[in-house]
Amino acid sequence: MPSITMIIIGLVQVLVILGLAPLLTGIIRKTKARTQKRIGASILQPYYDLLKLVQKDEIVSDQTSWIFRVCPWVNFAAMATAAFFIPVFLIYTPFGLVGDLLLVVGLFALGRFFTMLAGLDVASSFGGLGSSREMMISALLEPALFLSIFVVAITYGGTNLSTLIGASSNASFLPHPQIIFAAIGLFIIILGETGRLPFDNPATHLELTMVHETMILEYSGKSLALMEWSQSIKQIILFTLMVNIFVPWGISSSVLLQSLAVGFLTFIGKISLFGIFVAFSESSVAKWRLFRIPDLITIAIATSMIGIVLCYL
Amino acid sequence: MFSNLVLFQISILIFLGGALVGLLLRNNRFTRHAIFGSAMLGSVFTIMFSIGVITGKPMTWMIPNVIPFFDLEIFVDGVAAFFLLIVGIVSFAVSAYSIGYSKEYQVKKRTMALGFLFNVFILSMVLVVASNNAFFFLLFWEVMSLTSFFLVIYDHDKEENIKSGMTYLVMTHLGTAFIFASFLLGYIQTGSFSFDSFRHGSTGFPLLVKNLVFIFALVGFGTKAGMVPLHVWLPKAHPSAPSNVSALMSAVMIKIGIYGMIRTIFDFSGFGTSPDFAWWGMLLIAFGSASAIIGVLYAVVERDIKRALAFSSIENIGIILIGLGLSVVFASFQLTAFAVLALVASMYHTINHAVFKGLLFMGAGSVVSVTHTKNIEHLGGLVKQMPWTALLFLIGAISISGLPPFNGFISEWFTMQSLLSSYQIPSTILQISIAFASLPFALTIGIATATFVKLFGMTFLSKARSKYAMNIKEVPRSMILGMSILAAICVLFGVVPYLGTSLISTAFHMHSQPSSPFDSMAIQNSSGTSFANLSMPVVVIMLSSVSIAIFGFIRVLSGNTKKTKYGTWDCGFGSLNERMEYTPTSLSQPIRAVFKVFFRPHNQTEKESFGENPYLLKTIKIETAIKNIFEDLLYTPIVSSFVFFFDKVRRLQTGKINAYLLYIMVTLVLLLLFVRLSNNA
Numbered sequence: 001m002p003s004i005t006m007i008i009i010g011l012v013q014v015l016v017i018l019g020l021a022p023l024l025t026g027i028i029r030k031t032k033a034r035t036q037k038r039i040g041a042s043i044l045q046p047y048y049d050l051l052k053l054v055q056k057d058e059i060v061s062d063q064t065s066w067i068f069r070v071c072p073w074v075n076f077a078a079m080a081t082a083a084f085f086i087p088v089f090l091i092y093t094p095f096g097l098v099g100d101l102l103l104v105v106g107l108f109a110l111g112r113f114f115t116m117l118a119g120l121d122v123a124s125s126f127g128g129l130g131s132s133r134e135m136m137i138s139a140l141l142e143p144a145l146f147l148s149i150f151v152v153a154i155t156y157g158g159t160n161l162s163t164l165i166g167a168s169s170n171a172s173f174l175p176h177p178q179i180i181f182a183a184i185g186l187f188i189i190i191l192g193e194t195g196r197l198p199f200d201n202p203a204t205h206l207e208l209t210m211v212h213e214t215m216i217l218e219y220s221g222k223s224l225a226l227m228e229w230s231q232s233i234k235q236i237i238l239f240t241l242m243v244n245i246f247v248p249w250g251i252s253s254s255v256l257l258q259s260l261a262v263g264f265l266t267f268i269g270k271i272s273l274f275g276i277f278v279a280f281s282e283s284s285v286a287k288w289r290l291f292r293i294p295d296l297i298t299i300a301i302a303t304s305m306i307g308i309v310l311c312y313l
Numbered sequence: 314m315f316s317n318l319v320l321f322q323i324s325i326l327i328f329l330g331g332a333l334v335g336l337l338l339r340n341n342r343f344t345r346h347a348i349f350g351s352a353m354l355g356s357v358f359t360i361m362f363s364i365g366v367i368t369g370k371p372m373t374w375m376i377p378n379v380i381p382f383f384d385l386e387i388f389v390d391g392v393a394a395f396f397l398l399i400v401g402i403v404s405f406a407v408s409a410y411s412i413g414y415s416k417e418y419q420v421k422k423r424t425m426a427l428g429f430l431f432n433v434f435i436l437s438m439v440l441v442v443a444s445n446n447a448f449f450f451l452l453f454w455e456v457m458s459l460t461s462f463f464l465v466i467y468d469h470d471k472e473e474n475i476k477s478g479m480t481y482l483v484m485t486h487l488g489t490a491f492i493f494a495s496f497l498l499g500y501i502q503t504g505s506f507s508f509d510s511f512r513h514g515s516t517g518f519p520l521l522v523k524n525l526v527f528i529f530a531l532v533g534f535g536t537k538a539g540m541v542p543l544h545v546w547l548p549k550a551h552p553s554a555p556s557n558v559s560a561l562m563s564a565v566m567i568k569i570g571i572y573g574m575i576r577t578i579f580d581f582s583g584f585g586t587s588p589d590f591a592w593w594g595m596l597l598i599a600f601g602s603a604s605a606i607i608g609v610l611y612a613v614v615e616r617d618i619k620r621a622l623a624f625s626s627i628e629n630i631g632i633i634l635i636g637l638g639l640s641v642v643f644a645s646f647q648l649t650a651f652a653v654l655a656l657v658a659s660m661y662h663t664i665n666h667a668v669f670k671g672l673l674f675m676g677a678g679s680v681v682s683v684t685h686t687k688n689i690e691h692l693g694g695l696v697k698q699m700p701w702t703a704l705l706f707l708i709g710a711i712s713i714s715g716l717p718p719f720n721g722f723i724s725e726w727f728t729m730q731s732l733l734s735s736y737q738i739p740s741t742i743l744q745i746s747i748a749f750a751s752l753p754f755a756l757t758i759g760i761a762t763a764t765f766v767k768l769f770g771m772t773f774l775s776k777a778r779s780k781y782a783m784n785i786k787e788v789p790r791s792m793i794l795g796m797s798i799l800a801a802i803c804v805l806f807g808v809v810p811y812l813g814t815s816l817i818s819t820a821f822h823m824h825s826q827p828s829s830p831f832d833s834m835a836i837q838n839s840s841g842t843s844f845a846n847l848s849m850p851v852v853v854i855m856l857s858s859v860s861i862a863i864f865g866f867i868r869v870l871s872g873n874t875k876k877t878k879y880g881t882w883d884c885g886f887g888s889l890n891e892r893m894e895y896t897p898t899s900l901s902q903p904i905r906a907v908f909k910v911f912f913r914p915h916n917q918t919e920k921e922s923f924g925e926n927p928y929l930l931k932t933i934k935i936e937t938a939i940k941n942i943f944e945d946l947l948y949t950p951i952v953s954s955f956v957f958f959f960d961k962v963r964r965l966q967t968g969k970i971n972a973y974l975l976y977i978m979v980t981l982v983l984l985l986l987f988v989r990l991s992n993n994a
Contacts, residue, residue, distance in 0.1 A: 051870070054867060054870045054871045055870070055871055055872060055874065056874065057874050057875040057876070057877065058874065058875070058876045058877070059876075059877050059878075059879050060876055060877070060878055060879070061878075061879065061880065061881040061882075062878045062879065062880055062881075063775065063776060063880075063881050065696040065697060065703075065773075065774065066696075067696065067707075067774060073860055073863070073864070076859075076860075076863050077856050077857075077859045077860040077863070078856070080859045080863065081852065081855045081856050081859050084855055095855075096843075096846060097833050097835075097843075097846045097848065098833060098846065098847070098848045098851045098852060098855070099846070099847055099848070099852055100845045100846055100847060102726055102729055102730075102845070102847075103717060103726070103847060103852065106715070106716060106717045106722050106726070107717060109714070109715075109716055109762060110711075110716040110717060112762075113711065113714060113716055113762055113765075113766060116766045116770070117766060117769065117770050117774060120766070120770035120771070120774045120775055120895070120900075121770070121774040121775060122775070122881050123694075123774075123775035123776045123881055123889070123891070123894055124881045124882065124883070124889060124893070124894070125893045125894060125895060126882075127775075127895075128775075128894060128895025128899070128900060129895065131766065131770065131895070131900065132895060132899065132900045132901070132902065132903055133903060135763040135766060135767070135900065135901070135903065135904065136763070136903035136904050136907060138759060138762065138763070139613075139756070139759035139760045139762065139763045139904060140756070140759065140907070141759070142755050142756065142758055142759025142762075143751075143752050143753075143754075143755035143756040143759060145755075146729070146751060146754075146755035147748075147751065147752060147755065150732075150733060150748060150751060153733050153844075154733065154736045157838040157842065157844060158838055158842065158843060158844040158845060159730070159733065159844065159845040160843045160844060160845050160846055162843075163838070163842050163843055163844065217882065218881060218882060221874060221876075222867050222871055222874065225867075226863075226867070290903065291903075291906060291907070294907050301752065305749065305752070308745065308748045308749070309745060311736070311748075312736075312741050312744045312745055312748075313741070
């Protein structure tokens with residue numbers, strides 16, 4: 001059994017993820033606004049939005065069933081549970097004994113499953129459209145994600161995230177060439193999973209380009225708040241994985257207060273930088289046509305496969 | 314307490330009794346209760362004795378010379394008992410379901426034949442698994458094939474069903490021929506039809522014979538299991554049968570094929586732990602990956618709910634075969650711990666698939682029995698009228714999509730971990746091939762989720778798209794009961810994987826984890842640190858406590874808010890109706906477009922416009938169809954060449970007496986010559 005201190009630190013890591021998720025969204029939005037020569041809203045705006053939405057009355061479509069109503073809760077529970085297994089500023093999380101990276105992926109899929117059903121439940125063509133596109137994208141992202149996990153897991157000896165990040169933080173700078181390929185693959189997958197350009201435009205309300213937004217179009221009030229919040233939790237989890245696996249510098253390897261503080265600050269720094277990077281990359285590409293997205297995913301699959309071959313050669 | 318043997322004999326007698334009742338009783342109100350009640354009771358005894366065998370000692374029973382030269386040998390060890398347990402559990406649930414379900418057939422006065430065949434079918438599956446002699450194995454195998462054939466053509470007033478039945482009959486006998494060949498090789502080598510002599514003698518077979526035994530068994534049992542490319546009968550036969558029978562066939566009967574494969578590979582083929590046998594595993598992985606991906610691709614574009622489920626059975630058989638193949642590869646390199654892991658993955662998926670596919674077929678049967686259509690284009694909105702069926706079908710759908718915290722996730726997690734463990738194999742080429750095999754595996758899981766979003770969403774959610782789906786009622790309680798039993802097992806085996814792993818490891822006499830219900834399943838890597846951990850009970854506790862916490866948190870933040878019901882947003886145009894919804898075909902259109910190389914879709918559009926302007930359309934008609942490449946490219950040429958050949962042979966049959974006399978003469982002369990020549994030599 002892990003000690004009480006460990007469990008407390010583990011819970012703090014979970015709260016950091018849940019709490020900082022909207023902030024990351026705010027940073028990305030702000031950066032995008034600045035690259036477009038707009039001032040943009042404050043980086044705290046997502047928090048105000050959530051608070052405002054929670055306090056509003058809800059309008060629910062009369063076509064919907066209980067699936068539509070439970071979907072935001074299932075989504076949030078799945079994402080928040082996934083947050084338990086992620087080492088954030090310490091290389092270790094006591095909940096690593098409970099679940100691994102594959103469980104995190106499974107919980108994401110559970111959330112997505114219910115979101116797609118909710119899109120169908122409202123009986124409008126918008127919802128169906130979103131679900132239909134999401135079905136294709138998620139079906140193709142699954143193998144890409146598994147293959148890049150394959151590379152990382154074999155290189156660092158585990159899908160247990162504590163083992164994985166522990167091994168990567170001990171490794172010297174770029175020890176394995178396959179890691180570069182896994183990083184490229186995972187970066188593309190993260191753009192797809194979080195619904196960013198060129199897969200999906202999170203800022204749009206145009207039926208030609210929407211994917212995720214169409215499925216949650218009918219939500220309002222606290223249901224919408226939950227959906228938005230869980231989406232940003234998913235985003236911060238994936239970003240955290242990316243920075244902690246591939247750039248593990250500064251992550252604390254002991255429970256000393258000093259190194260924890262360093263770990264926390266570097267985490268904030270790394271994740272914001274990565275968010276700014278994603279925002280810049282988003283500003284410089286256009287949305288791809290839906291049927292060109294498989295090409296992009298194929299690139300992710302191909303790089304991961306090169307990574308696998310490099311693992312063994 | 315009765316001994317296992319007595320329980321076994323009682324269960325046989327009860328099934329026989331149920332069959333006789335079906336044959337003898339007049340059709341009255343209680344016939345179906347008697348018939349399916351005895352099937353339920355028989356299943357209970359099957360469950361009891363198989364649990365007895367798993368926890369206790371193997372069971373043997375022998376009646377010498379039942380038929381001259383052949384002894385009826387019954388031998389149930391842990392492996393057989395594991396499969397008998399699957400037969401028992403699913404048959405119990407399906408029999409309960411059938412009490413309500415067969416009401417529809419009672420109107421047509423044919424419950425009796427259904428009951429007879431149903432009981433004999435379950436009995437034959439029990440006996441196939443239990444028999445320990447090639448002759449009786451094949452005999453019961455044939456009974457199983459024939460009763461299921463008659464059940465497939467049960468609704469024989471539909472031309473289509475007869476055709477499916479015929480495809481099934483031909484394919485299943487093709488498979489039987491290969492199984493026969495495999496056993497004959499054993500007979501030639503050992504001089505006995507008893508499985509015991511195969512078991513003891515097989516290690517001494519020459520390598521070529523071992524390989525041939527494996528290949529024949531793979532083809533033979535693979536046909537029954539629905540392995541690609543021998544699967545063509547499955548998507549035809551399973552949808553044609555009444556839904557309770559489809560549930561039994563898809564959930565249990567194809568597993569008997571897996572049972573045969575395991576028996577032959579590990580018991581009768583002289584499989585040894587040497588790298589010579591690694592290619593067996595690779596072959597299984599190759600066929601498994603092909604079955605998985607092809608099955609799921611056809612499932613996702615299918616509009617017939619039962620046929621989609623049948624294709625998904627092919628997919629799941631593929632996943633089972635991948636696990637089995639990995640286990641063979643690991644075993645041949647003497648990586649015992651990983652061979653155990655992969656075998657647990659495969660067997661866990663076997664029992665999972667039996668449970669959720671039985672559940673889903675029963676759910677589909679409920680939908681079909683109230684709406685009278687299998688086409689999901691015509692359905693929609695059933696969740697409000699059939700809340701229980703919808704909930705249970707959803708549990709099945711989540712399980713089969715491999716999502717936590719239900720049972721499908723556990724077996725897929727094990728399979729993924731076995732794939733990842735392939736880095737331990739000391740052969741680079743095998744490592745890389747297995748890593749690449751994980752691509753079709755992961756793609757399969759992704760598309761399977763899409764398939765069940767489509768099947769559940771299009772059947773139960775949004776608005777009804779036709780009159781079929783309106784004004785219907787929930788199915789009777791016995792049907793709900795049958796489905797609930799399997800749904801409960803889906804949840805139980807997902808939340809407490811200890812149940813499944815300990816069942817499998819006791820049955821197969823292996824050491825496996827976890828050692829207690831709350832222990833986490835752990836895999837170690839080569840340096841001794843933890844490779845992966847999973848503890849589902851804790852995950853479920855986390856999920857529920859997070860839900861409660863967030864519910865409270867939002868409640869405190871929001872204060873008092875109202876919920877208003879209003880129409881779906883219609884962009885201000887008004888009158889949103891069911892014709893504007895996405896249909897199943899349009900929902901899976903992007904996937905069809907991405908895999909168009911594979912589906913070869915054929916689209917035809919006819920437009921009729923008002924006058925000159927091509928944009929003002931009066932009518933538009935779009936036809937779309939996809940090709941079944943296996944039938945078109947593999948089976949059609951073979952069948953047509955056979956037809957061509959036998960057309961030529963028919964010329965011999967002139968109908969004239971003198972010609973026939975000539976044939977007899979020629980044959981006689983040839984035979985005499987043959988005798989003469991062979992005597993000389």
